[in-house]
Amino acid sequence: MVSRRTFSVASVTTAAAALLPRAVAASDAPKGVFPVQKSDEEWKSSLTKEQYYVLRQHGTERAFTSPLDKTYAAGEYHCAGCGSLLFKSDTKFDSRTGWPSFFKPVENAVGTTTDRSFFMTRTEVHCATCGGHLGHVFPDGPPPTGQRYCMNGVAMKFVPKADAPAVSDKGDSKS
Numbered sequence: 001m002v003s004r005r006t007f008s009v010a011s012v013t014t015a016a017a018a019l020l021p022r023a024v025a026a027s028d029a030p031k032g033v034f035p036v037q038k039s040d041e042e043w044k045s046s047l048t049k050e051q052y053y054v055l056r057q058h059g060t061e062r063a064f065t066s067p068l069d070k071t072y073a074a075g076e077y078h079c080a081g082c083g084s085l086l087f088k089s090d091t092k093f094d095s096r097t098g099w100p101s102f103f104k105p106v107e108n109a110v111g112t113t114t115d116r117s118f119f120m121t122r123t124e125v126h127c128a129t130c131g132g133h134l135g136h137v138f139p140d141g142p143p144p145t146g147q148r149y150c151m152n153g154v155a156m157k158f159v160p161k162a163d164a165p166a167v168s169d170k171g172d173s174k175s
């Protein structure tokens with residue numbers, strides 16, 4: 001026997017948007033629907049303060065503060081928000097700007113919007129998977145693309161190239 005308990009939970013408000021922090025740059029923040037979606041609270045708890053500031057609030061880390069700026073080891077750069085592969089080390093170059101710079105992202109890994117904050121028109125770059133803000137792209141990069149993807153190191157995680165998946169031969173499984 002199913003008792004009709006009609007609890008109308010109509011208190012779910014959609015007015016939360018009105019409470020968004022004003023700190024977000026008045027630019028075209030990526031508005032698309034991204035495969036990875038989290039609430040603001042979830043992002044806050046899963047990211048460091050710095051990561052949250054850059055990825056979710058469109059912030060910029062201070063120049064020359066990221067260890068990734070001077071990293072040139074072979075490996076991959078993944079989104080600190082969702083782990084997606086964004087850049088490979090063979091597209092990285094020294095832009096001398098103080099931010100990790102690349103001339104080309106991994107295909108379909110990033111998206112762009114027009115950023116008109118700070119009285120400039122720049123092209124904002126974000127992760128195509130979670131929408132997290134990564135940095136900007138400028139048309140003054142080196143060949144072959146002529147693009148300079150100026151990224152916040154804190155928005156990425158560097159994964160060194162693992163020469164052969166773990167050389168520990170202690171296991172008995174010969175792959």
Ligand SMILES: [Zn+2]
Binds near residue numbers: 084127
């Ligand atoms: Zn991401």
